[in-house]
Amino acid sequence: MAARQRLGVGIIGAGNISSQYLKAMRTFPVLDIRGIADMRPDVAERKAAEFGVKAASVEALLADSSVEILVNLTIPRAHVAVGLRAIAAGKHVYSEKPIGVNFAEARTLVAAARKKGVRIGSAPDTFLGGSHQQARAVVDSGKLGTIIGGTASFGVPGHEYWHPDPAFYYDVGGGPVLDMGPYYITGLVNLLGPVKAVQAMSLTPAKQRPIRSEPKKGQMMPVKVFTHVTGTLQFASGALVQVSLSFDVPKHTHRPLEIYGTEASMQVPDPNMFGGEVKIARPRAEDWDDVPVRIPYADANYRSLGVADMAYAILNDRPHRCSGDLALHVLEVMEAFETASKSGQIVRIKTKVERPAPMTDSLKRGKIA
Template sequence: MEKVGIGIIGCGNISGAYLKAMAGFDILDIRGVADLNQAAAEAKAAEFNVPVSTIDALLADPKVEIILNLTIPRAHVAVGLRALEAGKHTYSEKPLGITFAEGKTLADAAAKAGLRIGAAPDTFLGGGHQTARALVDSGALGLAIGGTASFMRPGHESWHPNPDFYYDIGGGPMLDMGPYYITDLVNLFGPVKKVAGFATMLRREREITSEPRRGDMISVKVPTHIAGTLIFENGAVVQVTMSFDVAGHKHLPIEIYGTEGTLLVPDPNFFAGPVSLLKKGGDFEDQPVDQPYADGNYRSIGLADMAYAIRNDRPHRANGDLALHVLEVMEAFTTAAETEKTVGITTTVARPAPLSDSLIDGALGK
């Protein structure tokens, strides 16, 4: 099968994970990496033995079919629009945009141009999450009732070398970590119907405790503790907490409840992890994770799936409709907090097809 040319724009912290994982997917042909900081692009190109380029050159290269957009969240839509204008499909790091309105602008532009858009996260395609999905689809939980989704940490200033953007417009725990959790919940339950929520920003400054900027102060411009409830179209109700303010907790990342059982789902920031099922009247039992992509970091599988989908003229799983729906849901938490009202979600989306042992033909899970 003919490879799909990939141009990478953005050579920051996450680009290394992508470049490492992309080497495992034969469909992907890296045509070049580029960044506004040319030194960063040159360093990443040398580290992974890939061509260095410029943004303009990648957009002009007729062999580049997909622009992989790894810029900061505030630049996702601007770079995505440039890619579409150049006739390229685009796949971005999460979130699709920092507001639903700008995400909708990107989706509309893609539809008008007849081009594809996609976005991370793609961790829901990992073996742990596909195993959980298969159990839900098998009816093991009975009627879907609800669940909990919890990400609660002290904040990224303890480890990230330049954590400022996590606390700027477009950052915060919901836009940063919410995509992993809400995307996985949509994978399990289907689309969200309504959102209720509250949000707080109790600290206006943060001290960086990581190197090389230890001791620098960051201004906080976004809510850092968000809690609320998702009501899904299937009737399930899920409690959600996303926080950069909690010292530690014992909640599992995702728990799913049904009339006949309870399912413990792996951390959606990773592709693998234990899956445990309790059937009514019994005890939790670890389930065999027999789905592929459960033995490493495949942070580019969504891009590879998109490339195969282009070659086979089928839908890709980490698609623009899914990313836009998740973005609207995340924004609804803030709207609900500001208005003190439940917010209805205007978009809907089909659950992504389950993943088989092959990305090539996109066959449904067995």
């Protein structure tokens, strides 16, 4: 590794997800947390006190020369605006998903980073988890044969049942595709490569929804997005994967991800998690066989593994895995669900991206390096 061992990290956005990042960042010595900021200073101060870090204003964090990577945990609609400010300040940027609420604005973010000579990255990083990397190893080994297709399924009754302030999930930039689609589509690209085309149909069953959690229980939320989306992804490899993403499903029994090859099928765990069981079954098998997970980062919530990978990539002058190009490709695919639903036409994907390198390429003594 290079002589330097740590990079300074600043966080903008002290909402719910920031706790997961702050906790997981302690796992990675390469990340030196220099401060956390929020548009609500009192929220940043409470979060800073909880995790023993410094609270700062957004302006102070952007001006701090010790902050080299800016982790953007603001709401989706602010991702690009905040990211552009950070890039202008000379910071590498790692954004919570999605990288932007539409492809056009996100493309300006990626272009700005390239022009400035800084890196841009984006969640999700769950596909770097040990179970998903083990599934990738199965695909790469050829045990499944030629990949023919698969399924991806996410369905819940809505985030209003648990989130204290869920309205943004139903506003522009929300919905199940932009909220949960990044996990599923990124996971599929990690396994199968880039998407070539999208066909889809979508519904908005209710124009308003009641909040069912405290402290706003009973308040009504306007719904400005599709909340039940189905479609098919055609991959450049030729594989066809059926996708269902919904905030309108009371309960179901579908597996999160399944991949079907000419020689075997594979069950892949929840792409919103780092761990879980990987199983394969051959034709006419009575049951599924467990695939031992031997790759690290499958035993906890490592939400910031992508930030650590970016930091080591900067220090070692190698590509980082949760790249802006990958996030932009995934966003184009997600946007295509809406375009295809409204037009009734198949949407061709223009961006091309390589699969990120396997995590095993960057492990030393079982840890990212």
